[in-house]
Amino acid sequence: xxxxxxxxxxxxxxxxxxxxxxxxxxxxxxxxxxxxxxxxxxxxxxxxxxxxxxxxxxxxxxxxxxxxxxxxxxxxxxxxxxxxxxxxxxxxxxxxxxxxxxxxxxxxxxxxxxxxxxxxxxxxxxxxxxxxxxxxxxxxxxxxxxxxxxxxxxxxxxxxxxxxxxxxxxxxxxxxxxxxxxxxxxxxxxxxxxxxxxxxxxxxxxxxxxxxxxxxxxxxxxxxxxxxxxxxxxxxxxxxxxxxxxxxxxxxxxxxxxxxx
Ligand SMILES: Cc1cc2nc3c(=O)[nH]c(=O)nc-3n(C[C@H](O)[C@H](O)[C@H](O)COP(=O)(O)OP(=O)(O)OC[C@H]3O[C@@H](n4cnc5c(N)ncnc54)[C@H](O)[C@@H]3O)c2cc1C
Ligand code: FES
Numbered sequence: 001x002x003x004x005x006x007x008x009x010x011x012x013x014x015x016x017x018x019x020x021x022x023x024x025x026x027x028x029x030x031x032x033x034x035x036x037x038x039x040x041x042x043x044x045x046x047x048x049x050x051x052x053x054x055x056x057x058x059x060x061x062x063x064x065x066x067x068x069x070x071x072x073x074x075x076x077x078x079x080x081x082x083x084x085x086x087x088x089x090x091x092x093x094x095x096x097x098x099x100x101x102x103x104x105x106x107x108x109x110x111x112x113x114x115x116x117x118x119x120x121x122x123x124x125x126x127x128x129x130x131x132x133x134x135x136x137x138x139x140x141x142x143x144x145x146x147x148x149x150x151x152x153x154x155x156x157x158x159x160x161x162x163x164x165x166x167x168x169x170x171x172x173x174x175x176x177x178x179x180x181x182x183x184x185x186x187x188x189x190x191x192x193x194x195x196x197x198x199x200x201x202x203x204x205x206x207x208x209x210x211x212x213x214x215x216x217x218x219x220x221x222x223x224x225x226x227x228x229x230x231x232x233x234x235x236x237x238x239x240x241x242x243x244x245x246x247x248x249x250x251x252x253x254x255x256x257x258x259x260x261x
Contacts (some may be wrong), residue, residue, distance in 0.1 A: 001095050001225070004028060005088040009065065011081070015147045017071050019081050023089060026064040033098030034061065034122035035216050035252040039224035040068075041090040042079035050075045053092060055221045055247070057119040057193075060151070061126075069118035069148060095224060097252045099123050099191060099214050101130065109181060109190040109211075110136040110156070111174070111202050116194015117148045119216045121155075123191055128155035135181050137162065139169045139198065171201055178202065182209050189213065192255065200260045213255030219246040234259040 006023040014020045025032075039053040054076040060067040072081050083089055101108070101123070108127055112120040117138050127134050134156040140146045142165040152159045160177060162168040181187060182205065192202045193216040206213040222230040226248035233246050235257040244250070 038093035113195035
């Protein structure tokens, strides 16, 4: 993990609530993997508020650029949206444990909700390069929030969208979709991000079908480097519940280990 000052190449609003930032990462020598995140300092030199960095997963990883997709919500993301092309932005990373994907995998299922779609897009990008068939279920509040659908369609074999607006995103409906997919295709691994309810659902269904799974957790983080314990969560390993730090031991964990309830 290093402290980088990278040039913003583009930072534009892409829907009602979402923004897309591209930075020049040609100076980054470290290997960056899907599921990892950068802790971005949302402020420039003129202001120190908010003081804490904000964690963002990498949306797309290209040869000389990195892309982030973020929802403008509070003070940090509002500041982030102010960056103009040509300005330098301070990022600490790449941080955290990435997703793993076995070469023996032929078919994977991705289940993402909200900004979790941003996290799983980088994984879809990697899986497509490995010629893995990807079946993705994307869930959001409304159609306007499903802005990464086109990107996902580029990499995935099939993309299914569900929204609250259409009345299609309830857990029971998603359960049926997953069951159909698992019955139709021999899915080898499942990945999820963005919703505790959907993660719990996928945890049960993966276990029932003998499929390995991983989840990227989005716990609130303060330091993002393992010193403040603000991001802890529980995992159960060999029958023993342990408290772990999601910034350092995660954010990606084996799905069967995470204690959601
Ligand atoms: C590993 C990781 C990867 C992430 N990747 C992305 C991403 O790719 N795109 C993206 O838009 N967001 C992502 N997030 C969430 C992002 O960090 C928060 O939205 C951001 O910190 C909010 O900052 P803010 O100052 O704008 O809002 P704040 O005022 O801090 O919070 C505004 C709202 O966002 C909620 N919020 C704050 N932190 C989180 C969090 N960690 N998870 C969920 N909700 C939160 C708050 O409850 C509040 O409702 C990620 C979080 C983690 C931990
Ligand atoms: S955010 Fe500080 S220990 Fe994880």
